Amino acid sequence: MALLSPPPLRPLTRLRPPAGRSGEEGLNRRGSLQPRDPRGPKRSTLVALLLAGATLVTLDQTPALAPVRDLADDVFGPAESAVSAVARPLTGLPGWFDSRGKLKDRVSGLEAENAELRQKLHATDFGRNRLEEYEGLTQSAENLGYSLVPARVVAYGPAQSFTRTVTIDAGSEAGISADMTVVSADGLVGRVLRVSRTTATVLLIVDADSVVGGRVGDSMQVGFVHGSGVIARKSGLDLELVDQSVAPVKGEEVVTWGNGQAAPYVSGVPIGRVTGVFASVRDSSRTVRVQPYVDFGALDVVGVVVPAGTHGDRAVIESDGSLG
């Protein structure tokens, strides 16, 4: 026994790769020893980071990440405002081409207005567009009877994230808080999800998770307007009526309902127009397709509905059209 014990250990140790190089070599597919890329992905790091990601997902089910998100808002919000302001002449280009294209269609159809439209087209410059947008906002403040804080959209959530959110460049300093209604000159845009000091994140009504109380203008029937999650204008919104026996007519207007004060949506804001009614035989329900008035692909100036008499870091458009 004493003779056997030391020698057999030697061959065993020789089979193992020398210490310190164990991570650099591996067997390849053909079974031969091949040096491993020292910068290649390590499985241990992959697993560790995957677990870290899963931890983040779990943590976000609780309010634990709220301070981190606030910090990110404070850092990235102003940066997005700055980048958006710098790039505005560039990002304004598609809208310009778009309106030009539309104008061209009309010009071909309406020969009589041709000259006038052309004149308009040439006169259209960036500043005038902005002025018109603010004028439109003032008009909608008067029509709706609410005070509005004007703001610009500075960042869009990419469609790859499957949520429809935007960042606006007005925050708690402008008197904005969570669950306020956001409108544009055309109609309802969405509601404020959370605010930082100078920016706010807005959930658009086309988001798949968005539900808005809607009322069909003529019949006063109430229902719920769901977003489709798709930003393209034609895909629109779905209205689910509480009373399934009523069928709205194509072209009827849908507005928000509420008591006028309650969050998140104030009442009487136009949402869109009924474009079609689809009955499902299977569950005997009826879906009403609504086309939103707002073009969610080209949002720029929006207004946040605030209580009258709000004071902040910018002028508030009061409900009588004056600046407060």
Next chain:
Amino acid sequence: MTWPTSTALRNVIAVALVVLALLLQVSVFSAFAWDGVVPDLVLLVVVAGALARGGQFGMVLGFAAGVLLDLAPPADHTAGRWAIALLLVGYVAGLVRPDRREGRLGDRLPAMTVMATVAGCSFVGTSVFALTGLLLHEGSDIGPMLEVVGISLAWDLLLTPFVVPWAMVLLRRLEPERARV
């Protein structure tokens, strides 16, 4: 060792590149979006990082970039979803490496290899993000999801020649010489 950079500085610059890509993605390219789908600049930077500096770096960069995408303002989905998706993107891109006989590691990749890597990574990244959304009951149906995956793949391939080579050059120049051999 002619390029006197510390590891910390190199990582700071890599993160700065990601932040720049993120800001351009949400604030500038959103104006040129196709049905709301914008080019995944952050994903392209992560792919470039993994191709230039290896999968280990790619994974860490992808995770960090994903966390930023999850938290930066317009984002409202569950945090960690982009982190997981871009981490896998870094891993997949890190598996691609040039033939050693051709020369130094990662020095010259054929353009087609880069394009194929970007295509695969774009598909993996967007799909993984969409799938985690399905698991967490966030986001939309499968149909629009596939559409978004397809459009973003086209966008990413379109932008690859303008982003990936430059990002790779920038990231590789920041690398100490001895690690390149």
